[in-house]
Amino acid sequence: MKKIILIIIYSVFWRNFLKIFIGLSYINNKSLKNKKQFILIANHNSHMDTMAIMSAIPSKYIHKVHPIAAVDFFGGSTVKKFLMRYLVNATLIKRDRNDPNNDPIDSMDKMVKKSRSLILYPEGSRGTAGVMTNFKKGLAYLIQRNQDVNVIPVYLENIYKTLPKGKKLILPYNCSIRFGDPIKFESYELEDILTTSEKALKKLII
Numbered sequence: 679m680k681k682i683i684l685i686i687i688y689s690v691f692w693r694n695f696l697k698i699f700i701g702l703s704y705i706n707n708k709s710l711k712n713k714k715q716f717i718l719i720a721n722h723n724s725h726m727d728t729m730a731i732m733s734a735i736p737s738k739y740i741h742k743v744h745p746i747a748a749v750d751f752f753g754g755s756t757v758k759k760f761l762m763r764y765l766v767n768a769t770l771i772k773r774d775r776n777d778p779n780n781d782p783i784d785s786m787d788k789m790v791k792k793s794r795s796l797i798l799y800p801e802g803s804r805g806t807a808g809v810m811t812n813f814k815k816g817l818a819y820l821i822q823r824n825q826d827v828n829v830i831p832v833y834l835e836n837i838y839k840t841l842p843k844g845k846k847l848i849l850p851y852n853c854s855i856r857f858g859d860p861i862k863f864e865s866y867e868l869e870d871i872l873t874t875s876e877k878a879l880k881k882l883i884i
Contacts, residue, residue, distance in 0.1 A: 680741055680764065680767075681740070681741035683764070683765075684732075684740045684741050684767055685737045685740060687765060688729075688732045688733045688735065688740060689733070689735075689737045689740065692729050692730075692732065692733040693733040693734075696729070696730060696733055699850060700840050700848070700850050700851065700853065701850055701851060701852045701853060702730060702733075702837070702840075702853050702854065702855060703852075703853075703854045703855075704734050704854070704855055705854055705855065705856040705857065706856060706857045706858070707734040707855070707857050708857075709830060709857045709858065709859055709860070710734070710735065710736055710739075710830070710857065711736065713828055713830075713860075714739065714742075714793070715742075715790075715793055715794070715795050715827055715828070716795050716827065716828040716829070716830050716860075717790070717795065717796050717798060717820070717821070717824070717827055717828070717829045717830070718731060718795070718796070718797045718798065718830050718831075718832050719798050719799075719800050719813075719817065719829060719830070719831055719832065719875060719879060720797065720798070720799055720831070720832035720833070720834055720879075721799070721801065721810050721832075721833060721834055721879065722799035722801055722803070722834075723834070723837070723838035723843065724834075724837055724838040724840070724841045724842065724843060725841060726837050726838070726840050726841040726848070727799070727834050727837055727838075728745045728747075728766065728768075728797065730834060730837055730855050731745070731797055731832060731834075731855065732745065732766075732767070732797070734855055734857070739795065740767070741767065742793070742794050742795055743767065743794070743795040743796075743797065744767055744768060744769040744789060744794055744795070744796055744797065745766060745767065745768045745769070745796075745797040746768070746769055746771060746786060746796055746797065746798055746799075747762060747766075747768045747769070747770055747771070748770070748771065748772075748803075749770035749771060749772055769785070769786075769789060769796075771785045771786065772785075782816065783816055783819045783820055783823075786798075786816075786820050787820060787823050787824065790820070790823075790824045790827060791824075798817060798820075800813035800814055800816070800817040800875065801813060801814070802814045810876075810879070810880065812872075812876070813872050813875060813876055815868060815872065817871070817872065817875060818868045818869075818871035818872050818875075819868070821863070821866070821871050821875075822866050822868070822871065825863075825866055828860040829860060829861045829863075829875065830857060830858060830859070830860050830861070831857075831858040831861065831875070831878040831879040831881075831882055832855065832856070832857055832858070832879075832882075833855070833856045833858075833879060833882035833883060834853075834854075834855055834856075835853055835854045835855070835856065835883075835884075836851055836852065836853035836854070837853045837855070839851040839853065840853060856882045856884075857882075858878055858879070858881065858882050861874060861875060861878045
């Protein structure tokens with residue numbers, strides 16, 4: 679039932695809404711075809727980013743793809759938690775790594791080990807519109823533990839202009855979501871993973 683609901687929400691409603699009314703174009707989303715598991719890494723400037731990425735996911739995999747969201751921001755109420763879990767298919771995690779009883783990397787790693795795919799924003803949060811900041815180390819730790827999983831860069835161009843930070847009104851604007859090919863890591867050292875990932879995402883900027 680949940681799979682059907684997600685298909686209706688994203689593959690039908692959001693995909694058509696974003697393409698027809700917003701002007702979103704999908705570029706190279708065929709890179710996801712026949713890949714049963716992946717970690718998508720994307721730049722992040724708007725709450726519309728997750729809807730855009732989820733709308734590009736192949737229908738047959740969509741119920742196994744989970745955007746990662748901060749529980750302190752999106753889990754403030756029972757209603758928010760319900761919507762995030764059942765309508766967004768998000769996994770809420772605590773961002774505080776100083777808590778010895780909580781490690782967000784462990785939470786994400788468990789999801790990957792269960793053959794789930796993740797959508798990550800390695801910058802950590804919505805930053806300045808159109809400006810990409812350095813990736814957080816958590817991405818590298820997760821990749822180190824899951825070296826056989828495809829890591830695919832996703833660049834969201836001008837989507838922040840359809841729903842600017844702090845705004846609630848969705849506006850039409852020509853924008854695109856561009857998928858790269860799976861990243862090939864020559865080294866799984868922490869800094870090498872981060873550098874290679876950042877370069878792969880920046881290559882998608884035109």
